[in-house]
Amino acid sequence: MAVAVAEDDALWAAVADPTRRRVLDALLEQGEATTTTLAQGLPVTRQAVAKHLTVLNRVGLVTGRRRGREVRYVVRPERLDDAAEAMARVAAQWDTRLARIKRLAETVQAEAGIDF
Amino acid sequence: MAADSVEREILIEASPEVVWGVITEPEQIGRWFSDAAEVDTSPGTDGTLTWMPGGRGGGDKEFDAIVPIRVVDAEPFRRFSFRWNHPEGAGPDENNSALVEFSLIEEANCTRLRVIESGIDAVTHDEEGKARYIEDHEQGWERHFGEMLDYVSSKLRGATR
Numbered sequence: 001m002a003v004a005v006a007e008d009d010a011l012w013a014a015v016a017d018p019t020r021r022r023v024l025d026a027l028l029e030q031g032e033a034t035t036t037t038l039a040q041g042l043p044v045t046r047q048a049v050a051k052h053l054t055v056l057n058r059v060g061l062v063t064g065r066r067r068g069r070e071v072r073y074v075v076r077p078e079r080l081d082d083a084a085e086a087m088a089r090v091a092a093q094w095d096t097r098l099a100r101i102k103r104l105a106e107t108v109q110a111e112a113g114i115d116f
Numbered sequence: 117m118a119a120d121s122v123e124r125e126i127l128i129e130a131s132p133e134v135v136w137g138v139i140t141e142p143e144q145i146g147r148w149f150s151d152a153a154e155v156d157t158s159p160g161t162d163g164t165l166t167w168m169p170g171g172r173g174g175g176d177k178e179f180d181a182i183v184p185i186r187v188v189d190a191e192p193f194r195r196f197s198f199r200w201n202h203p204e205g206a207g208p209d210e211n212n213s214a215l216v217e218f219s220l221i222e223e224a225n226c227t228r229l230r231v232i233e234s235g236i237d238a239v240t241h242d243e244e245g246k247a248r249y250i251e252d253h254e255q256g257w258e259r260h261f262g263e264m265l266d267y268v269s270s271k272l273r274g275a276t277r
Contacts, residue, residue, distance in 0.1 A: 091122040094231055098126040100148035101229060105138045109130035 014059045019044060020052045027062060027075050034070045121234035128227045132193040132220045135227045139218055140196055150183070155198075157190040165200070184208070188215065195219050199235075210235055 015021060019042075026038050035053060039046040053073055056062040060079045064071040128135055138144045145153035151171035155163040167181040185200040186208045195218065202213035214235040221228040 094124040097148050101138050102126050102128045104147055105128050105130035105135045109134045
């Protein structure tokens with residue numbers, strides 16, 4: 001994890017809020033969205049969505065681009081990546097290894113041909 | 117669970133004795149982990165895991181990657197743990213290596229195999245980052261981590277799909 005730790009804390013704090021995670025989810029699904037379109041699919045007000053987007057924007061998880069009167073937001077997946085890359089990679093590696101262990105052990109067990 | 121650890125488990129339709137053999141016998145380790153392994157399950161014993169060019173997970177390397185491991189604890193058919201990724205020539209400790217702990221739990225005609233790897237930070241952070249990490253982190257952060265990791269890794273999978 002190459003990112004500064006203090007920065008990580010802000011990042012985790014930003015993602016720790018369940019509503020903000022739903023905003024992120026919705027944004028990932030829509031690809032690009034405005035505060036208004038996000039609020040339509042969530043049980044929160046437009047103002048609340050705007051506040052969450054401000055927090056997410058501050059830690060770099062989303063970025064906004066002004067188009068006329070509205071701001072269009074997108075997720076920056078590389079920021080999610082920054083904080084969790086090492087851990088997610090380790091977890092995925094163990095999933096792969098455990099799956100291999102399972103296959104090997106079940107083959108050995110089947111060849112032994114005995115129940116235990 | 118510590119902040120910088122991951123825990124994974126899988127249910128295997130085999131006896132703990134068979135699973136134990138797969139996770140500890142060098143020949144078997146070479147089928148699920150590294151390409152080659154020198155491992156003795158006596159606690160305190162040093163061994164190596166080797167990834168070879170063109171082998172599993174080392175496809176783009178030009179040379180063998182040899183990673184030292186030291187067995188910490190071994191209770192046949194129940195527990196096996198080792199430290200790894202410490203600098204070559206140095207003894208492993210909690211500041212320079214990650215700890216991998218396997219536990220085997222027998223369940224109705226199956227073995228539940230659990231693995232916890234902790235101290236990942238020790239092998240992914242530089243010294244300054246590590247010192248700050250220890251200073252900065254209290255319990256609250258740890259509580260969130262598992263949930264956060266699941267969330268973020270599911271997002272990463274989603275983003276690359």
